[in-house]
Amino acid sequence: MAFEGLANRLQNVFGKLRSKGKLTEEDVGEALREVRLALLEADVNFKVVKDFIAKVKEQAIGQDVLKSFTPGMVVIDIVNKELTALMGGTQSKLARSNRPPTVIMMAGLQGAGKTTTSGKLAKMLMKQNHRPLLVACDIYRPAAIKQLEVLGEQLKVPVFSLGDKVSPVEIAKAGLQHAKDNGNDYVILDTAGRLHIDENLMEELKNVREATSPDEILLVVDAMTGQDAVNVAESFHQQLELSGVVLTKLDGDTRGGAALSVKAVTGCPIKFVASGEKMDALEPFYPDRMASRILGMGDMLSLIEKAQAGIDMDKAKEMERKMRNAEFTFEDFIEQMEQVKKMGPLDQILDMLPGANKIKGMKDMKVDEKQMARVEAIVKSMTTEEKRKPELLNANRRKRIAAGSGNTVQEVNRFIKQFDDMRKMMKQFSGMMGPKGAKGMKKLGKGFKFPF
Structure with a gap:
C-alpha cells in the first residue's frame, strides 16, 4: 500500500x-x-x-x-x-460529451506511464460498453506508436495512427474524424511527453487542445516522485487547464504525499489511480475510501465491488458450503485461485479489510506469482480423481506429480500439507463470522502460510 x-x-x-x-x-x-x-x-x-x-x-x-x-x-x-x-471530497467522474465522441487528451512527462494508462483507460471504458479509439499522437519517442498498437491489439481496441512523419495536431484531428465516421464514442489522445517541461512541448499540447476541444485533459503523473509530481501537475495546469490527474505506480515505494497534496495545490481532482502493471489495474479514485484506508478503517465498498466483478456468486455459495463441510478439493482450489486473481493482488485486497494491518501475520500474506504458477502445475499434473479425492495421494502418486510438474517430491509434499492446513483453516473460519470473528482472525493469521 x-x-x-x-x-x-x-x-x-x-x-x-x-x-x-x-x-x-x-x-x-x-x-x-x-x-x-x-x-x-x-x-x-x-x-x-x-x-x-x-x-x-x-x-x-x-x-x-x-x-x-x-x-x-x-x-x-x-x-x-x-x-x-x-483529497477532493467526492469521486470526480469522467466527463461525457452530449455530442459524441468524448475526447480525452492524455498528457504527462516521459516515463510517467501515459501510453500504458491510455490503454488501461480504454479497457475500463470497454467494460462499460463504450467503443473507445486510441490515437497515437506521440511521434517522437522511439516505438511509442508501436507500443500503443500492441496494446490496442492486446485489448482489442482500435488504434488510429498516421506514422511519425505527420504532425501530432493533424493526427489528432484526423483521429477525431475517424472516430466520428466509425461510431467510436470515446477518443483517447496519447500525446508526447518529455523528460522535463519545455516550451515546445507545451506549445504542441496547446495546439492539440485547440484542434480537438477535449472534454477531459488528464495529466498522468508518477506517484513515486512525491512532491515533484505535484509541482509537475501545477505547471501543466497553469498552461493547459487540466480537468484531472491520474496517479500511476501507487503500489510502488511511495509515501503518498502526491495523492494528499495534488488537489489542494492545483485544484485538479485525482480521477484515477493505477496500482500495478496489468491492464485492469486502473481504478476510479474515491477520496473517502482512501481516507478510510489510511486511518485503518478499511475499504469494504471497493472490496465488494472487486468481488462482484470477479466472482461468480453461485459458485461462491457452493464453495462456501464445501469449505464448511471440509469437501474443498484441488479442483475447487484452482477455480478459487482463478477468481481471486481476477480481484487483484492479495496484499492489496487485505489492505481493504478494516484493521487487517493490525492482525499478526497478515502483512506477510503476499503472493508470489511464480510460486502460484508452480502450484498450478502441481495440481494440473494430478488426475481428475486425485484432484477430487486428495486422500488418494500416496507416495507413488506424489512422485509422478513431482516429475510431471517440474517440482521435487518435497515441494509437492509441502504443498499438499499446506493445502490440508488451509482446508482445516477454512472449516474453522466458517464458524468465526459471528461476534468472535476478529479474535478468530488473529488466531488464523498467526503463523499461517498460504500454499502459494
Whole structure:
C-alpha cells in the first residue's frame, strides 16, 4: 500500500487517543503534532499540512468534542472527514460529451506511464460498453506508436495512427474524424511527453487542445516522485487547464504525499489511480475510501465491488458450503485461485479489510506469482480423481506429480500439507463470522502460510 508508513503512524497516534477516557487540549495538541510530522514525512506539501492541521485543531478542541463520551473517536472522525476533503471530497467522474465522441487528451512527462494508462483507460471504458479509439499522437519517442498498437491489439481496441512523419495536431484531428465516421464514442489522445517541461512541448499540447476541444485533459503523473509530481501537475495546469490527474505506480515505494497534496495545490481532482502493471489495474479514485484506508478503517465498498466483478456468486455459495463441510478439493482450489486473481493482488485486497494491518501475520500474506504458477502445475499434473479425492495421494502418486510438474517430491509434499492446513483453516473460519470473528482472525493469521 502506498500509504503504509503514514497509515501505521496515524493509526498509532489515534490508538493512543482511543485508549483515553477523556481528552484535554494538551492531548489533542500532542496528537496533532505527531500527525503533522507523519504527513510531512509522507512528503505532503508543507502549506497543505499547515492548513490541514489548523482545520482539524479548530474542530477538535471544541467543548462538544472534549466532553463527549468517546472524544478519541470524535477526533478520528474529524480527521477522516478533513482527509477526505483534502483529497477532493467526492469521486470526480469522467466527463461525457452530449455530442459524441468524448475526447480525452492524455498528457504527462516521459516515463510517467501515459501510453500504458491510455490503454488501461480504454479497457475500463470497454467494460462499460463504450467503443473507445486510441490515437497515437506521440511521434517522437522511439516505438511509442508501436507500443500503443500492441496494446490496442492486446485489448482489442482500435488504434488510429498516421506514422511519425505527420504532425501530432493533424493526427489528432484526423483521429477525431475517424472516430466520428466509425461510431467510436470515446477518443483517447496519447500525446508526447518529455523528460522535463519545455516550451515546445507545451506549445504542441496547446495546439492539440485547440484542434480537438477535449472534454477531459488528464495529466498522468508518477506517484513515486512525491512532491515533484505535484509541482509537475501545477505547471501543466497553469498552461493547459487540466480537468484531472491520474496517479500511476501507487503500489510502488511511495509515501503518498502526491495523492494528499495534488488537489489542494492545483485544484485538479485525482480521477484515477493505477496500482500495478496489468491492464485492469486502473481504478476510479474515491477520496473517502482512501481516507478510510489510511486511518485503518478499511475499504469494504471497493472490496465488494472487486468481488462482484470477479466472482461468480453461485459458485461462491457452493464453495462456501464445501469449505464448511471440509469437501474443498484441488479442483475447487484452482477455480478459487482463478477468481481471486481476477480481484487483484492479495496484499492489496487485505489492505481493504478494516484493521487487517493490525492482525499478526497478515502483512506477510503476499503472493508470489511464480510460486502460484508452480502450484498450478502441481495440481494440473494430478488426475481428475486425485484432484477430487486428495486422500488418494500416496507416495507413488506424489512422485509422478513431482516429475510431471517440474517440482521435487518435497515441494509437492509441502504443498499438499499446506493445502490440508488451509482446508482445516477454512472449516474453522466458517464458524468465526459471528461476534468472535476478529479474535478468530488473529488466531488464523498467526503463523499461517498460504500454499502459494
